[in-house]
Amino acid sequence: MRIIALILPLFTVLAGCVTRPATFASPSRQADAYLSLVATGYCHCGACCGWERNWLGRPVFSSGSAKGRPKSVGLTASGTQAKPGTLAADPAYFPMGTRMFIPGYGYGRVEDTGGAIKAGRIDLYFRSHQEALNWGRRQRDVQVWYP
Numbered sequence: 001m002r003i004i005a006l007i008l009p010l011f012t013v014l015a016g017c018v019t020r021p022a023t024f025a026s027p028s029r030q031a032d033a034y035l036s037l038v039a040t041g042y043c044h045c046g047a048c049c050g051w052e053r054n055w056l057g058r059p060v061f062s063s064g065s066a067k068g069r070p071k072s073v074g075l076t077a078s079g080t081q082a083k084p085g086t087l088a089a090d091p092a093y094f095p096m097g098t099r100m101f102i103p104g105y106g107y108g109r110v111e112d113t114g115g116a117i118k119a120g121r122i123d124l125y126f127r128s129h130q131e132a133l134n135w136g137r138r139q140r141d142v143q144v145w146y147p
């Protein structure tokens with residue numbers, strides 16, 4: 001009885017680590033590169049993705065050349081639905097479809113871009129703004145698989 005009481009919480013903790021938050025499977029080959037990258041967190045909110053609601057309550061871009069134009073909230077630059085494992089990166093360095101393993105986050109795939117996401121900086125998608133804030137900004141040794 002005591003053993004079960006010890007094993008059960010441990011199993012729950014381990015299962016949580018494995019299933020959350022990465023949603024992409026590990027690539028079957030060895031990584032092409034190991035790079036030290038600065039990883040920040042983001043979500044689909046207006047503060048993270050540069051949108052606001054117009055007077056009709058519809059989401060529009062809040063800055064840049066597309067300011068005021070309709071914005072599809074939660075849709076990545078490549079047209080996929082953002083979910084945990086979705087990564088934003090500089091396409092000049094990491095083309096769309098590049099896969100990565102970020103320690104503490106898991107496996108992800110580059111499907112998005114961002115104005116401030118240049119060169120050695122990547123952005124990790126989280127379901128909520130609070131989770132993104134909790135991640136903050138971390139330097140990580142990232143495994144990279146180019147498409």
Ligand SMILES: [Zn+2]
Pocket residue numbers: 042043044045046047048049128129132
């Ligand atoms: Zn956010």
